[in-house]
Amino acid sequence: MLMLFGDFVLDRGVCVFSGSVIDVFARLGVSSHATRSTLTRMVNRGLLRRQRHGRRMYYGLTCRSTAILHDGRARIWQSGAVNDRWDGxxxxxxxxxxxxxxxxxxxxxxxxxxxxxxxxxxxxxxxxxxxxxxxxxxxxxxxxxxxxxxxxADELTDIGGMVRDAYDLAGLAARYEDFLNRWDGPAPLADPLAARLSLIAEWLGAIRRDPRLPVEHLPAAWPAVRAQKLFRELEASYLEPSREVAAGLLDLQPDEQA
Incomplete structure (x- = not known):
């Protein structure tokens, strides 16, 4: 849900019609009841707010969700998953x-x-x-x-050993391996909008707790390198097709609090 709002609502000064959200999530196999329940829970948690236009209910971002999405955007596009420029x-x-x-x-x-x-x-x-x-x-x-x-660190410090002691490298690697197993092959979703939303959400799930350890002190063939390359290739391939689908689905209105 946040990926949808991050792609088409964040920093655009708009709100999206609840029926449009339901139509998008139907493409992901999510029922209208489940989508409505999620919207309600997100309002209750301070992540979304309601705005009525005529007889239709629209949803916009709050300060809290805006901050979360900006952080996610920075982690995906600025920080990345591969720390190959560590200054020591x-x-x-x-x-x-x-x-x-x-x-x-x-x-x-x-x-x-x-x-x-x-x-x-x-x-x-x-x-x-x-x-x-x-x-x-x-x-x-x-x-x-x-x-x-x-x-x-002093030259006598075993940085690789310190990293292995302080971090769960097996758990970190497993998240990237799971991502590769799902996306490195036939597309798991045929619809480009559904695929893009799932791709970004799953990639953020893989990197959100990655401490971005210096790659020179990680095991050889660290899976984040291949996973990040795959993510960026797929995201670029889904971008325009997903926008074309969204243009025909999303009913947007100006955000009265923007």
Whole structure:
């Protein structure tokens, strides 16, 4: 659903008719009831908002979903999945929280993992490159309990071993292998719009928790390299056909809050 709004609503100052969304998802084999339920849940979660035009109900993005989609766009098109331009630097974050702060510890670890950090030991986490870790700490109100450093590893440090210890490389590789198994061959979906939405959603699912580790310290034939090449080729091939289909399906109206 977010891929649909990201492709045809984001930064365009428009809202989309609910019936159009239902028509799109019918091409993915999703029932109208399931689509309507998803729209309602996304409104309740603050990801979409309603806007009425005559007797028709339209849906637009909120500030929250706009931020999520901009982040996803940056991860797909700017960062990418292959870190072959690493400058050798690391961001280190060390923290010590009271034993009773289980929720705060969970929230911090979750946000660190999302930002590309992996644990070396105890309360010491690392991420390749310069990461705005201080923003995470400040956002959680943990400034008094965490410290952030930027550093380079000494030549005696086994960076490959450190990466293997801090990150689940097998799990990361498996997501890219799953993507390749689904898309490297006959197209799983004949409809170009359905195929493009599925392709982008599944690719974002593969890369969203990838810490973008330096490729020189990853196992040989790292599957992200081949998967990213395949994604970009397929996305380009689906782009114009999917837009032609969407032009005939989507009823859009100006966003009154744009």
């Amino acid at each position: 630097s690391w961001t280190l974050l060390c923290f010590s929280l009271p034993e009773s702060w289980q929720r705060q510890r969970h929230d911090l670890r979750s946000q660190l993992a999302w930002a590309g950090f992996g644990p070396i030991q105890g309360g010491l986490w690392i991420a390749p490159g310069a990461v705005a870790a201080q923003d995470i700490v400040t956002g959680l109100g943990l400034e008094a309990h965490a410290r952030v450093f930027h550093a380079r």
